[in-house]
Structure formats: C-alpha cells, structure tokens
Amino acid sequence: MTTVLVLMDESDASRQALTLARQFGEPRSMRMDAVKPFAPDAVAAALARAADDLNVSAVFAPGTDRGNEVIARLAARTGLPFAANCIAATPGDPATLTRLRWGGSLLEEARLHSPRPLITVAPHTVPADSGPAPVEVDVKAPAEADLVVRVVDHVAPSNGGLSLAEAKVIVSGGRGVGSKEGFAIIEDLAGLLGAAVGCSRAVTSAGWRPHSDQVGQTGTKVTPDVYIACGISGATQHMAGLKGAKRILAINSDPQAPLMLNADYTVTGDLKEIVPAISAEIRKRR
Amino acid sequence: MRVLACIKRVPITGGRILLTADARAINTQHLGFTMSPHEECGVEEAARMIEAYRGDSVVLTLGPPEAVEQLRDAMALGIDRAIHLQTDGQEWDAEGTASALTDAIRTEEGASGRFDIIFFGNESADSGGFQVGARVAHALGRPLVTGLKKVTLEGSAVRCEQEVEGGRDVYVVPLPAVLTVKEGLNLPRYPSVPGRMRARTRPVAVSTPARPAPRLELVRLAVPAGQGRRAESLGAGAGAAPAVVEMLQKAGVL
Structure with missing residues (x-):
C-alpha cells in the first residue's frame, strides 16, 4: 500500500x-x-x-x-x-x-x-x-x-460583540430592510433573542452595515440553531453561507423569493410590520 | 509606485444556477457579469494606493473578449490601463492561467518597470481554486500573503492583516510582494460618471495566449440536491407573530 x-x-x-x-x-x-x-x-x-x-x-x-x-x-x-x-x-x-x-x-x-x-x-x-x-x-x-512570510503579531477582533460564526441565533436583513436606519427593528429583535445581527451582500455593498456582518460566500459561513432572514431574496452568494443553519425562518413580501422556497418556515408580508410584531409578542410573553 | 490588480470575469448567478445542455458551464444567457467580489476590493485598494502615493496602476485579466467590460469597470474605479489576455471562452485551469499571467507580468515589467504590489482575490467566485496568486508569486520569486482584510504600506515593506479564527494575524513583508485579498478589505466606490467616461478612452493591450491542456480537467458540473427544507408557512403579516414565537420556543432559543 x-x-x-x-x-x-x-x-x-x-x-x-x-x-x-x-x-x-x-x-x-x-x-x-x-x-x-x-x-x-x-x-x-x-x-x-x-x-x-x-x-x-x-x-x-x-x-x-x-x-x-x-x-x-x-x-x-x-x-x-x-x-x-x-x-x-x-x-x-x-x-x-x-x-x-x-x-x-x-x-x-x-x-x-x-x-x-x-x-x-x-x-x-x-x-x-x-x-x-x-x-x-x-x-x-x-x-x-x-x-520571510511569517506571522509577527496578532490583532484581537475589533468588535467585542457576538461572533456571527458562533452565534446560536442570527437575525439578518437584506435589501428589503431599505436603509441603514431600517436595521433598528432588526437590532431590537436580535437584542431580545440574544442574537447576532447579520446581513446580505447587497447591504454591505450599500454601506448600511460593516462587512463583518455579512453572511455568505464572501462573508461569514454560519451555523446557528435559528436563522431569521428578513427581506433577503436568497441569491446563491447568500445561500452559500447558510448551509450549516439548523432552522431558517424567511420573512419576505415575495413568496417566490429563493430564500422563501429554501427555508424551513416562512412568513409572507412586510418585514417592517412583521419584525416589530414578533418583538412585541416576545415582550408580551415576558 | 506601480500596482497591478488581477481580476476574473464571472456571472452574477442570482437565485438559481442553470447549466448548459452539456453541463460543462453555467447557462449565462440571461445573466449579467461582474468581477469576483474579492478582486473588486483589490482594484479599489490599488486605485487608493496610486491616489495616495502616485504612480501607475494596471488591471490584468485572462478571459473572453467580453471581459473587456470588467477591465473598463476597473478603470472606472481609477485604474490607469488594462492588459487583456483573450481566450475563446473555454475555461482555463489555474496552472495555465497562472502561467499566462506570469508571462504577461514579465513582459509588462520589462517594458515599464517592476510592480511594487500585485493584488489577486483570495479565490475566484466561480472555480474557487485558491492558487493562481500563489503560483504567480512563486514564479516571480516574490513573497505572498493571503486572505487579507487590511494592507498598509510601511516604507519599502507592507503590513498585512489576515483574517483568522479569533482575530487577525499580522505579516510584514518586503516589497515587491503579491497579496491576495478578501471582500471587506475596503468598500469599493461606486464608479462616477466621469470615471466611466474616462475608462472608455483608456488603453487596453490585447494578446491571445495559447491554452495548455488542463491537468485539473473539468468533466461536468452539477447543481447539488436541495437541503430538503419544507418551507412551512407560519402565516402572513403581523398576525404571524405568535406562531413565530412558538416556533422559537420549540427550537429552544427563547
């Protein structure tokens, strides 16, 4: 042999x-x-x-x-x-x-x-x-x-926050969130769930979120128990980062969006109404 | 200083990949094209360096005649001129690509002087071979640092931050060097209208290298089976909130 x-x-x-x-x-x-x-x-x-x-x-x-x-x-x-x-x-x-x-x-x-x-x-x-x-x-x-090429130093991660790669829950926003300010409702829900905030490439390219929040082929590959995708269409670039997610909940106004067809759970409609309603429901039950 | 950015034309795949009838390529009939995302950051970094330190920037690609669109895109971001190694549209493997790029770089450097930095993407979006930069660096006898999220010139050296688990490893290597970069290195600018106009008039040097027989030979492509997710509807609109919360409780995250 x-x-x-x-x-x-x-x-x-x-x-x-x-x-x-x-x-x-x-x-x-x-x-x-x-x-x-x-x-x-x-x-x-x-x-x-x-x-x-x-x-x-x-x-x-x-x-x-x-x-x-x-x-x-x-x-x-x-x-x-x-x-x-x-x-x-x-x-x-x-x-x-x-x-x-x-x-x-x-x-x-x-x-x-x-x-x-x-x-x-x-x-x-x-x-x-x-x-x-x-x-x-x-x-x-x-x-x-x-x-000649050798490690001479190490820099600790800049954000002391939750690591996307290790997060158990991720609330993620896409183009459908509409603006940088629109992420306030995403952050609110993430805070209630102890979740990390993620986003799609469209969002980082627009400058709404830092690249360290990007989930996907050229961002972070994630393995959460629950991934909540808000207003993300589900291009292959994004889906390449989601293969390790246990459960995917997609919230989108387009029921035919690729992510809606490749999720475990879906909610159809306007994320600007649905996401705050989920946060309110969690608060109500506490 | 002189800086080179190497790029590759790739399709924008959207939500679902369709293959050609012989399953040897993606059906791109209805798709747009772009340069690989990592490489776009290499182009942006090259443009910023020349803005800061003055000199000459060049963009290089091996690809079909249509790849001139991506060369023009790079020049719209601020690169001075382009070199296009034209193919007939057949895919080249990484070894053949690296060899043709190395020849072109040697010719260009012979005429106009050595590049201080050569940028590559860490890996191409499509074939993901993770090796063209390494092969070119070795052939040119230059240090290579990969997977970079930050690049800072320090005199005749370059300080490089490489993304690793739990932070970043730092390397300092002498110039000239070959650097492969990742998206997130910078936020590439949106090309201005004057930038686009200028890019149209900038020179593109064209040559047609011969394609060697690939030693990593593509036989066929396949779309992997789905993950079998059920897409169970929890309802529509704000009224779905209770069902969502129950699902989160069942999943044990609430």
Whole structure:
C-alpha cells in the first residue's frame, strides 16, 4: 500500500480530510503548526521534502483558509496541479474527484492528471475519521528564505460583540430592510433573542452595515440553531453561507423569493410590520 | 509606485444556477457579469494606493473578449490601463492561467518597470481554486500573503492583516510582494460618471495566449440536491407573530 501525507490541525476539518486520504493510501501526518510562528512557505517546504522522502502518492489537507493556502504554495513550489475543496476523490491515473464551486452552490466532477495529487477536502462534506491518529513526520529547521512570510503579531477582533460564526441565533436583513436606519427593528429583535445581527451582500455593498456582518460566500459561513432572514431574496452568494443553519425562518413580501422556497418556515408580508410584531409578542410573553 | 490588480470575469448567478445542455458551464444567457467580489476590493485598494502615493496602476485579466467590460469597470474605479489576455471562452485551469499571467507580468515589467504590489482575490467566485496568486508569486520569486482584510504600506515593506479564527494575524513583508485579498478589505466606490467616461478612452493591450491542456480537467458540473427544507408557512403579516414565537420556543432559543 502506498503512503499519503496529510496536513492536520486540531479541527474536525482535518479528520474529515483524513477520511478521503485513507482512500489513497496509508496516512502519515504533518502538523499545520509544525513551524511556529506560522510560516506558510516553511510548512509547504517541509511537506515537499516529506512527500519526496516518503515517496507519497498524494498530499491532503483540510479545505480551510490555512489548508488551501499551504497546499497552493506546495503546488506552486512542486509544479503540480491542485484540486481545492473536494468532497470525493478516487485514486487512479487520472484521479477522479468532485469539488465545490461557487462556495458549494455548484459541484464539479473533474479529472486530476498528476503523479502526486494535491487535494484539500471541503469542511463538513465528508464524515470525520475516527481511526488512530497517523504517525507524524519529523520537520527539520526551515530555511531563512521560507521565513520571510511569517506571522509577527496578532490583532484581537475589533468588535467585542457576538461572533456571527458562533452565534446560536442570527437575525439578518437584506435589501428589503431599505436603509441603514431600517436595521433598528432588526437590532431590537436580535437584542431580545440574544442574537447576532447579520446581513446580505447587497447591504454591505450599500454601506448600511460593516462587512463583518455579512453572511455568505464572501462573508461569514454560519451555523446557528435559528436563522431569521428578513427581506433577503436568497441569491446563491447568500445561500452559500447558510448551509450549516439548523432552522431558517424567511420573512419576505415575495413568496417566490429563493430564500422563501429554501427555508424551513416562512412568513409572507412586510418585514417592517412583521419584525416589530414578533418583538412585541416576545415582550408580551415576558 | 506601480500596482497591478488581477481580476476574473464571472456571472452574477442570482437565485438559481442553470447549466448548459452539456453541463460543462453555467447557462449565462440571461445573466449579467461582474468581477469576483474579492478582486473588486483589490482594484479599489490599488486605485487608493496610486491616489495616495502616485504612480501607475494596471488591471490584468485572462478571459473572453467580453471581459473587456470588467477591465473598463476597473478603470472606472481609477485604474490607469488594462492588459487583456483573450481566450475563446473555454475555461482555463489555474496552472495555465497562472502561467499566462506570469508571462504577461514579465513582459509588462520589462517594458515599464517592476510592480511594487500585485493584488489577486483570495479565490475566484466561480472555480474557487485558491492558487493562481500563489503560483504567480512563486514564479516571480516574490513573497505572498493571503486572505487579507487590511494592507498598509510601511516604507519599502507592507503590513498585512489576515483574517483568522479569533482575530487577525499580522505579516510584514518586503516589497515587491503579491497579496491576495478578501471582500471587506475596503468598500469599493461606486464608479462616477466621469470615471466611466474616462475608462472608455483608456488603453487596453490585447494578446491571445495559447491554452495548455488542463491537468485539473473539468468533466461536468452539477447543481447539488436541495437541503430538503419544507418551507412551512407560519402565516402572513403581523398576525404571524405568535406562531413565530412558538416556533422559537420549540427550537429552544427563547
């Protein structure tokens, strides 16, 4: 059986990557933080060296920002093709795989023509491996040239408020909210629910809310128990951020809006009447 | 200083993606086009840098003849001129794209001088390969920092803030550098009418590189199955409020 190399950290995404990696061979692992402070070129260099030393048949990593970044650098350095955010992969010549496009709104079946496939696995699309942890490979001291790009400092998040990515409830507004001031009723309901405020891309592009509030493909991907979407049509850009939501309530005047058709619960009508009515009902019951 | 922004023309997909009959592309018959959102922030940042420090800004794309629209959009935001590597509309894989961009950058730099900063989007909105910037940076032998939400010039270096879980990691790298950025880096301006007028007269250098056989070869596309949400109506108008509150109680969030 051939050997494969897996770049891993403590995340579930890493153990999901391990699941696909096992289909290509016997895994060995390298830690994402093998070089501290993080220096992505040094990690990529260590992966390249270990891949040669062990003559691995493939290299895997989680499809996180860090995983994609390091494998892209490995691909550039070794002149090999790289398939990012795969959800399935089968070894062979060529290897066949399925990967995410458009933040998961579209699937691509592809062939990867490569002597050593470089693959990242899209988080939460494959079950996590529960087998024994693979044996870690040794990492030698990095070359100076590979330390030019390294983390030199860390800045804490600017808003001390609720993190969208971790919020259990999110009240989110779209173009239908109408203005920056229109978010007052969204904030009021969010306050009553202990919820974070979110929004669609149309809202951040208009400058009504900061980009840190944006849910979607180019914003934050969220996993709340309840997501309340007010006046959001549901473009693929937005839906790409909602796949992890347990329950979606859509409030919209257009019953045919994509989000109304892809929600668990819907209320049809004017959000400027409905949202304050929900807040009033919560207050009444307290 | 000299700054380059690299962009990609992508369709505005709206609510539902339809595929062509051979399932190898999105049916774009009724769709508009734009540049990828992350890249629009790269263009805006390039324009702001040249406004602040003076110099020369260029926008570069590889795409079909119609991609000149996105080059004009970038010039309407303030970029001085454009380079268009024209394709016949077939998709190029990331390796082929990076190789053609690298050649074009070398040619441009040979004629007009080195770029201090080259901006890419962190990943394209459509194919999401996460690698063209890394390949170009490596080929040019320049430092690369990815996923940036803030970029500040500090003399002959650039301070970069990368979005990570629990805040931002900071990198300081010497120029020239390649930076990949994310939406939220800035709020791109709305192009002014004079900006649009000016963009029409700005030069676009066109060449037609040959497409290498892709090693990541697209076979077909598919729209994933829905998540099976039931779209249960809780009513209409303000009268639905009690039903909504009951649902929230049942969900355990109230």
